[in-house]
Amino acid sequence: MIQLENINKVFKLGKTEVSALKNVNIHVEKGEIFGVIGFSGAGKSTLLRMVNLLEKPTTGDIFINGKNLLILSEKELRETRKKIGIIFQQFNLLSSYNVFDNIAEILRINRVPKQEIKRKVKKLLTLVGLEDKAEQYPAQLSGGQKQRVGIARALAMDPEILLCDEATSALDPQTTDSILELLLDINKKLGLTIILITHEMEVIKKTCDRVAVMDKGEVIEQGTVLDIFSNPRHVTTKNFLRNLYEDTITDDVVERLQKRGHSYILRLAFRGESAYEPVLNKIASNYSVVTNIVHGSITYLKGVPLGILLVHLSGDEDKVEQAITYLKDVVYHVEINLELNKKYKEAMVL
Numbered sequence: 001m002i003q004l005e006n007i008n009k010v011f012k013l014g015k016t017e018v019s020a021l022k023n024v025n026i027h028v029e030k031g032e033i034f035g036v037i038g039f040s041g042a043g044k045s046t047l048l049r050m051v052n053l054l055e056k057p058t059t060g061d062i063f064i065n066g067k068n069l070l071i072l073s074e075k076e077l078r079e080t081r082k083k084i085g086i087i088f089q090q091f092n093l094l095s096s097y098n099v100f101d102n103i104a105e106i107l108r109i110n111r112v113p114k115q116e117i118k119r120k121v122k123k124l125l126t127l128v129g130l131e132d133k134a135e136q137y138p139a140q141l142s143g144g145q146k147q148r149v150g151i152a153r154a155l156a157m158d159p160e161i162l163l164c165d166e167a168t169s170a171l172d173p174q175t176t177d178s179i180l181e182l183l184l185d186i187n188k189k190l191g192l193t194i195i196l197i198t199h200e201m202e203v204i205k206k207t208c209d210r211v212a213v214m215d216k217g218e219v220i221e222q223g224t225v226l227d228i229f230s231n232p233r234h235v236t237t238k239n240f241l242r243n244l245y246e247d248t249i250t251d252d253v254v255e256r257l258q259k260r261g262h263s264y265i266l267r268l269a270f271r272g273e274s275a276y277e278p279v280l281n282k283i284a285s286n287y288s289v290v291t292n293i294v295h296g297s298i299t300y301l302k303g304v305p306l307g308i309l310l311v312h313l314s315g316d317e318d319k320v321e322q323a324i325t326y327l328k329d330v331v332y333h334v335e336i337n338l339e340l341n342k343k344y345k346e347a348m349v350l
């Protein structure tokens with residue numbers, strides 16, 4: 001539905017040039033929630049602004065429903081933009097307008113009849129849970145309520161796409177959750193396609209189907225949230241995930257692992273409710289290997305559990321290899337953790 005093809009964006013500031021986006025390729029499917037995560041300055045907002053052409057790429061193409069935005073007439077572009085709502089970290093509400101008028105304004109600009117505006121705003125206020133706040137002014141609302149108004153306003157023209165630029169960054173964790181739930185709800189109820197920008201993996205894991213990780217203007221990896229969480233490849237992605245689950249072990253734990261024949265430290269990712277114990281019991285009994293759980297954690301991706309386990313495996317070389325082959329078959333992702341194994345081997349030599 002949304003295709004960003006080979007996007008490059010160079011900002012010129014006097015004599016210096018800032019390369020804000022470098023060869024970015026992203027395809028977002030209809031109805032999905034696509035996350036973009038990156039540190040400050042990674043190019044996230046610039047990327048988002050490409051989708052409604054608030055910012056033009058230096059090179060590259062943007063397609064929405066197969067139409068190339070860069071060759072649309074002004075009128076066609078205006079029509080396309082109506083189908084794209086946007087919400088911001090700072091809400092961007094008009095302080096002298098009450099809640100009703102903040103939402104109604106965009107409908108008035110688009111010459112929607114008065115009665116229809118009344119009906120529509122009422123419906124939107126119900127959708128975002130602010131039925132009783134129509135007369136209030138932004139200054140009288142909490143941050144979460146302001147963002148709900150922002151969402152209602154973004155939905156006023158019945159968009160097909162909702163762009164969210166750090167929509168929850170100014171909110172406390174509880175309010176963030178309620179706004180994310182609202183986004184999930186409208187994604188489901190209205191079939192809206194959502195692109196959501198954030199610097200928090202928490203936000204990604206609670207809402208997104210797929211994610212792109214950005215660093216210094218580049219997309220360094222992208223995929224399903226499950227795959228990125230199960231098997232992060234890039235160090236930046238690993239850093240983002242570090243807050244959610246521990247993936248390293250301390251030196252003294254490594255040193256305490258005993259070497260019994262051939263040994264490895266494996267990182268296993270279990271999907272859904274599949275329990276660890278039966279799998280580990282099975283390899284212990286079928287291959288006579290000794291398993292030792294070094295670390296275990298569970299995280300929930302859109303409510304679906306993902307278990308991460310660091311396991312120390314040892315035994316006869318061929319049995320250990322067979323056990324790993326078996327694990328690769330039954331576990332969602334198996335990785336021989338190179339960094340940990342190096343640490344472990346070094347500790348064994350001492």
Ligand SMILES: Nc1ncnc2c1ncn2[C@@H]1O[C@H](COP(=O)(O)OP(=O)(O)OP(=O)(O)O)[C@@H](O)[C@H]1O
Nearest residue numbers: 011013018020038039040041042043044045046047
């Ligand atoms: N209008 C502009 N003119 C010049 N440089 C810009 C402009 N907009 C963005 N940049 C530069 O492009 C780079 C990417 O900026 P962008 O705002 O997209 O980052 P971001 O990932 O959204 O960061 P943040 O998380 O802080 O919002 C930055 O180096 C920024 O300084």
Ligand SMILES: [Mg+2]
Nearest residue numbers: 044045046165
């Ligand atoms: Mg930004």
